[in-house]
Amino acid sequence: xxxxxxxxxxxxxxxxxxxxxxxxxxxxxxxxxxxxxxxxxxxxxxxxxxxxxxxxxxxxxxxxxxxxxxxxxxxxxxxxxxxxxxxxxxxxxxxxxxxxxxxxxxxxxxxxxxxxxxxxxxxxxxxxxxxxxxxxxxxxxxxxxxxxxxxxxxxxxxxxxxxxxxxxxxxxxxxxxxxxxxxxxxxxxxxxxxxxxxxxxxxxxxxxxxxxxxxxxxxxxxxxxxxxxxx
Numbered sequence: 001x002x003x004x005x006x007x008x009x010x011x012x013x014x015x016x017x018x019x020x021x022x023x024x025x026x027x028x029x030x031x032x033x034x035x036x037x038x039x040x041x042x043x044x045x046x047x048x049x050x051x052x053x054x055x056x057x058x059x060x061x062x063x064x065x066x067x068x069x070x071x072x073x074x075x076x077x078x079x080x081x082x083x084x085x086x087x088x089x090x091x092x093x094x095x096x097x098x099x100x101x102x103x104x105x106x107x108x109x110x111x112x113x114x115x116x117x118x119x120x121x122x123x124x125x126x127x128x129x130x131x132x133x134x135x136x137x138x139x140x141x142x143x144x145x146x147x148x149x150x151x152x153x154x155x156x157x158x159x160x161x162x163x164x165x166x167x168x169x170x171x172x173x174x175x176x177x178x179x180x181x182x183x184x185x186x187x188x189x190x191x192x193x194x195x196x197x198x199x200x201x202x203x204x205x206x207x208x209x210x211x212x213x214x215x216x217x218x219x220x221x222x223x224x225x226x227x228x229x230x231x
Contacts, residue, residue, distance in 0.1 A: 008045075008046055008048055008049045008052075009049075011043065011044075011045035011046060011049035011050075012045075012049040012050075012052045012053045012056075013053075014043060014045070015039060015043050015045055015049060015050055015053035015054075016053040016056050016057060018043070018225050019034070019053065019057060019062075019063070019225070020057070020062065021128070022224050022225055023062055023073060024128065024131060024132070025128065027223075027224040027225075028073050028221075028224045028225075029073065030073050030074060030075030030076075031072055031073060031075040032072060032073040032221065032224070033070060033071070033072050033221075034054060034063065034070065034071040034072060034073065034221070035070060035221070036050050036051060036054070036070070036071075038221055038222075039054075039221070042221065042222050042225055043225075054071045057071075058071070060155075060156075060159045061074060061156050061159045061160040062074055062159055062160075074160065076160060081207070081210065082207075084157055084160055085203055085204075085206070085207040087157060088157050088158075088203055089199075089200050089203050089204070091150070091153075091154065091157070092138065092141070092142075092154075092199050092203065093196040093199050093200055094196075095141055095142055095145045095150075095154075096141065096183060096186070096187060096192070096195035096196055096198075096199050097192040097193075097195060097196050098145055098192075099141065099144055099145060099187055099195070100186070100187050100190050100191060100192035100195050101190065101192060103144065103187055107144060108184070108187060108188045111140070111184045111187065112181075112184055112188070114133070114136075114137065114140065115137070115177050115180050115181045115184055116177075117133060118130060118133040118134060118137065118177040118180065119177035119178075119181070121133055122176065122177060130176075130177075134176065134177075134180070135158060137180050138154070138158050139151075139154065139155060139158060142154035142155070179198070179201075179202040179205065180202070182198045182202075183195055183198045183199050183202065186198050
């Protein structure tokens with residue numbers, strides 16, 4: 001691979017991860033404009049690398065790519081958020097009911113280990129690791145269902161959910177190991193109805209928490225990405 005292509009690939013990855021982290025940490029508020037020229041200056045990256053990173057973020061639905069208007073952090077409306085959670089409750093309840101009848105003992109053990117790792121991250125105060133594992137938990141369940149079309153759809157729903165992991169107050173609130181553990185234990189008992197009830201209650205709780213006040217927006221894009229600059 002040519003050296004320039006390798007350099008652009010590394011720069012793309014850095015821009016992608018920095019913006020993703022800033023969204024997950026609530027340093028970039030919904031609706032924030034992501035200007036290519038400003039991002040190239042912040043990261044010292046080429047325009048091609050920045051554009052590639054924004055395209056990837058657009059595919060994940062964390063960023064909206066608007067023709068002739070540039071990119072902005074996704075800002076789903078209240079109605080869209082309600083519809084997304086309605087869809088997630090229907091789909092994820094169906095997923096766990098299916099898994100309750102199909103998971104192997106090994107897969108259940110792996111889910112228990114996953115939730116234990118998630119719990120350890122939160123207890124240690126590593127909120128970034130905890131929130132990533134909390135998001136990943138729902139994706140793992142959809143992967144275990146074995147339907148690739150459904151899994152891709154679930155990925156979009158999960159990523160589109162605004163302000164993905166911690167509550168605006170700084171408490172652990174978006175997800176958390178306790179409610180995930182309840183789902184896993186229902187799966188372990190092969191209790192499809194209980195697994196569906198636990199998942200539905202969990203998603204309803206998450207949706208309620210998203211009604212909390214928005215965080216104060218950063219003074220500038222550079223400020224929001226300051227951690228990436230010093231990494």
